[in-house]
Amino acid sequence: MNQDTRVHYRNATGVWKFIGAVLLLGLFQVAQADVDAGREAYKNQDYETALREFMPLAEEGNMNAQFYMGLMYANGHGLPQDPEEAQRWFEKFSEQLDVSAKFNLAVMYYQGKSVPQDVPKAVYWFKRAAEEGDPEAQFNLGFIYDNGYGVAQDREEAIKWYEEAANQGIVEAQNNLGVMYSEGQGVAKDYVQAYFWFNVAAKQGDKNAEKYRDTLAKDMNTSQVAEAIKLTHEWQLSSGH
Template identity: 35%
Template structure:
């Protein structure tokens, strides 16, 4: 039992550490320091951190600090979206709506928007309202 509690405590500590570094990436991104955002997010994204994966997707989708590459953006957005991150689900839906890096597919876009909206992500609800 004690070993299990230690394991749970370690997992929680790592989760908090990942979030702190992901937040550092977001702070750098917001300041326009895309190289620093990339440096913060890449190792975390490689380890499965959904927020960092979504951040990388944004860098690639917009060509900020990296060459614009929709295929890479979709890869990262999809990894985060499949983990349930609503912002990434919205980004993936938007890519399908526009056909950025994927075949344009309104139905798939709506499906991703609904997943995000069901979690209370307001931009997804707004776009769904405009699509109806």
């Protein structure tokens, strides 16, 4: 399956709906005229003026200016392209915002939108968001490591992040864990765990998970199915799902 159809992108209302909207709409609503002037100059590709407006503000800690400095270094707009400097400014920018900013920076690097595509940097930002408990970032890390997109394939790392996301109710992660346990991908084959994760996803209304679970049950004995169902009930009680 195409990776872009499986990696989660944030669509719900939050810090950003789309990362590119920062460039055109100014979602951060900063009143300073200098920021507005810099943003307008950047949009018009007048990078010399943009740099003159943004640099002092960025050094003073203005997060909007820091974001644009990151973009300018990432793309070589108005100054030499420098990925390390871009990362430094994005770091400063992200420190002032919540987990959604880190998630969207990861998406920006993963898609190659507004900055050159860089999956390792996307992984870095997904991890920053995942470590703060973002379930979509956790799933994305699992998916990237599971399939080896831009990084070395690492099924153990994939399972780690899938489990984090699955425990927060991400159905795709639950299904992927079911497949990995049923086929022994990166983990010892375990039909009880496979049935459990398929059953959890099925309980959330996923019809494919229901089919996988029922097919798997044909190769299991009664005690194994009973244990998997017990695990499902315990998971539902502990997770609140």
